[in-house]
Amino acid sequence: MTSSELERLTTVEIGGRIRRWRERRGMTQxxxxxxxxxxxxxxxxxxxxxxxxxxxTALEIAAALGVTLQTLVTKDPT
Incomplete structure (x- = not known):
């Protein structure tokens, strides 16, 4: 991956990604x-x-959601 693909998300964006992945998994808070x-x-x-x-905590959340840490904290490639 290039450095632009690994650009970090803001805390708000990461929180939103956690919420979306949790909901995709049919999981409550x-x-x-x-x-x-x-x-x-x-x-x-x-x-x-x-x-x-x-x-x-991010590692624990990623494991619980069945995704990688990278999925939660990096922007999707465009």
Whole structure:
């Protein structure tokens, strides 16, 4: 991949991607929270970018959603 393909998303965009992948998987915020060991409120805060996303949490979310970390934090190639 080129550096332009690996351009980072903003926190808001990453939160939106988490939400979309969670919904695609038919998962509630509560279920995702249980899978990664946080509350539904914390999942909501991450999705709305009210809380910074740690790398370790992003890895746990990606695993719970069955996607790669790259899928959550990089822009789609155009």
């Amino acid at each position: 509560t279920t995702l929270g249980e899978k990664i060991g946080v509350s539904q409120v914390q999942v909501s805060s991450l999705e709305r970018a009210y809380r910074d996303l740690r790398v370790t």
